Amino acid sequence: MKKLALVLVLQLSLTCLFAQVHQMSKGYVVPEDTLVQQKIKKWEDLKFGLFMHWGTYSEWGVVESWSICPEDEGWTQRKGPYGATYSGYKKAYENLQTTFNPTKFNPDKWVRAAKDAGMKYVVFTTKHHDGFSMFDTKQTDYKITSPKTPFSANPKSNVTKEIFKAFSKENFMIGAYFSKPDWHSENYWWPYFPPKDRNVNYDPAKHPEQWQKFKDFTYNQISELMTDYGKVDILWMDGGWVRPKSTIDTAVDWQKAITFNQDIDMPKIAAMARKKQPGLIMVDRTVAGQYENYTTPEQQVPAASLDHPWESCITMGNSWSYVPGDKYKSANEIISLLVKIVSRGGNLLMNIGPGPDGDWDPVAYSRLQQIGKWIKINGEGIYRSAAVAPYSENNIYYTKSVKNNATYAFFTSDKESLTLPATITLHLNDKAKVKKISLLGINKKLKWTADKAGTVVIQNSPGTLTQSGLLNAAVYKIKY
Incomplete structure (x- = not known):
């Protein structure tokens, strides 16, 4: 088998x-x-x-259910030792019930x-x-x-x-x-x-x-x-x-x-x-x-x-x-x-x-x-957040907390490691005056400027993320 x-x-x-x-x-x-x-x-x-x-199909390591569907699609192909006839394949597939024994289930x-x-x-x-x-x-x-x-x-x-x-x-x-x-x-x-x-x-x-x-x-x-x-x-x-x-x-x-x-x-x-x-x-x-x-x-x-x-x-x-x-x-x-x-x-x-x-x-x-x-x-x-305009720009994505008056800007990377540029510019539609910006996971003050149009420029000090070991995406918290 x-x-x-x-x-x-x-x-x-x-x-x-x-x-x-x-x-x-x-x-x-x-x-x-x-x-x-x-x-x-x-x-x-x-x-x-x-x-x-999860089901008996995991025994064969095949697509869930679809291989017994009589359609000629890429995900329904029946190959291997039982695939010569539809009836033979379906019988063997349903017979997996008699051997299914996932004893490591926890x-x-x-x-x-x-x-x-x-x-x-x-x-x-x-x-x-x-x-x-x-x-x-x-x-x-x-x-x-x-x-x-x-x-x-x-x-x-x-x-x-x-x-x-x-x-x-x-x-x-x-x-x-x-x-x-x-x-x-x-x-x-x-x-x-x-x-x-x-x-x-x-x-x-x-x-x-x-x-x-x-x-x-x-x-x-x-x-x-x-x-x-x-x-x-x-x-x-x-x-x-x-x-x-x-x-x-x-x-x-x-x-x-x-x-x-x-x-x-x-x-x-x-x-x-x-x-x-x-x-x-x-x-x-x-x-x-x-x-x-x-x-x-x-x-x-x-x-x-x-x-x-x-x-x-x-x-x-x-x-x-x-x-x-x-x-x-x-x-x-x-x-x-x-x-x-x-x-x-x-x-x-x-x-x-x-x-x-x-x-x-x-x-x-x-x-x-x-x-x-x-x-x-x-x-x-992430949690208890809502979408907020401008939603995203380039590799930066925004959310807004529904429990506190804060917007979050996620600076994502196509690699696990992060390298922040010297400055990051955010174009926030909320024109209220920004009171505080912090970088989650970093106990360090950031320098930033904001204008009435909602443009925020954040200055990043070199090595900030390297020192913290933070990976994948940096998250700025903007408080109003």
Whole structure:
């Protein structure tokens, strides 16, 4: 099995690293529920979250779910020893359930690393498109707690519950990723027909009883997650092709291929979920309306500040799921992403894919440790901040604190080490008189001048940053 997995990794490494990039939907709708509005404001202040894609696919080190989708796309290629036929590959893929045994699973270790890095919320894949449930659902036996799965004998086999419990203890906001499509469910990909693409493989209008079974299945699984897993703050729903046909945006290529009306009755789901979890934030990705409470640009940072709540979900490596030898972004790249996103009013949800043994790659821990050193000095310009004009100029990015009368200017670098120029000029739109400027992490007075137009010139003494050991980005605090 190990040799076969290695072959798969080598042959799929060039095609499975990038899954589909989702465009943001247009036309944000402010949720009517005041409890939801309040929770969104709280979530916006957190700025930095942890995303985790984890399932049986980590055993092969392949893209999450997509290799069993019968579409001819770069991220759906089936190669290796099982790839000759679709049915043979899918059978072998689903048989991974019988060998999945992540004995190094220790969510407390993840919490410590994430908290030290300054992360404030977590979103975990309770179920991806392949339908394998990482929680103890009663709706299917295709789950981590099934007797068919070796890890079911482990006292921590209900990994979703264990992850939520561990992160809740450290006051993280808790998010449940949930795939609306389910490619294992016989009521979504009905065995009477072969699957043709990512969509339901029959017309729900012609077979309403079949579709109703799938709606009930989906409703019941979400109900379980809202009932038995402690406090849940975010229901993060993926698979935007499962949607009412009236909501399809034909300007988006992948939505053009949605043939059938795949309405799963979101109003009913939302009413149930929010009764169990008052104030629940719902993220029905790419489906604009009452149930997309914030938008989720994927693997990208918007070019400008947006007028509604948003979050960039971005991988720490190249892949969403675990891939041996994945190339991880440097700490400097991640810090620069965080600064850019926050300066435009968004949150960063950074993904790390656990491996088949139940742990992260050591590189991921190293990156989080480096980020943590920086965030402990400069976090006051990140958390509870808002976008402020001029937002950015060249390599300088701005934020404004919502708790004190201060603006922060982040001087970023394309290298880990920092070399400040002799002078830095800031063009602040706020023309109030500047009273004080300091450089976070440096106990040294700065010389500066400011005029009524909001132009500030800061003089940097040579060697300031070298003496302090500050890396990645320097942050100036401007008080009025």
